[in-house]
Amino acid sequence: MIDKNALLEEITRLVVTELKEQNVTVSTKQQKSYVPVSISARHIHLQRDHLDALFGKGYQLTKHKDISQPGQWACNEKVTIQGPKGKIENVRVLSPLREATQVEVASSDARKLGLEPPVRSSGNLTGSAPITIIGPKGTIQLQEGCIIADRHIHMTPQDAMEFGVRDKQKVSVKVPGGKGGLMGEVTIRVRHNYALDMHIDTDDANAFGLSGNEQLQIIPD
Structure with missing residues (x-):
């Protein structure tokens, strides 16, 4: 009489062995x-000297609320961003500070500003769109730094x-x-x-x- 359980185990062993020999990953999970x-509205990351120029020398950002990634948070501070055709007020600053200032907008925002920012991963700013940033203490003009985040x-x-x-x-x-x-x-x-x-x-x-x-x-x- 055939032992069906033993036969099933042997068939399973042979199949797993064959898959492993073909470099196919087998997982029981x-x-x-x-x-x-999560939905990201338009926002800005600032480098230290640009924060100083916009809000005053030595200014420290203040927390509004935590966001999804550990150690990152939305700030109470906001700025105005401006392009050739228009401006958008109350753009929130995110913390912590970055090595390079980065403005992230949606395509609809870009049309309002009159800009054509590329779709990029965060930090990939070479050749991105120019933009003007206006704070309570000063204004900065970036030759590049505005993107549509991928x-x-x-x-x-x-x-x-x-x-x-x-x-x-x-x-x-x-x-x-x-x-x-x-x-x-x-x-x-x-x-x-x-x-x-x-x-x-x-x-x-x-x-x-x-x-x-x-x-x-x-x-x-």
């Missing part, structure tokens, strides 16, 4: 695929392993609902001190009917 989403997902190395993705990989994200669809060109960003979160701007949120805190599904490209 289900791969993760859903991430929370869609991206922050995660730790452990998260990346569990989601089966890697740093700088491009993925798509599935959005459910009446205005749902696929968001493409979403960049994976991996760092040990990140918290799992997807960031989109207000234009994307409005286009896909999102309000923030939804769980969206990663679809690797």
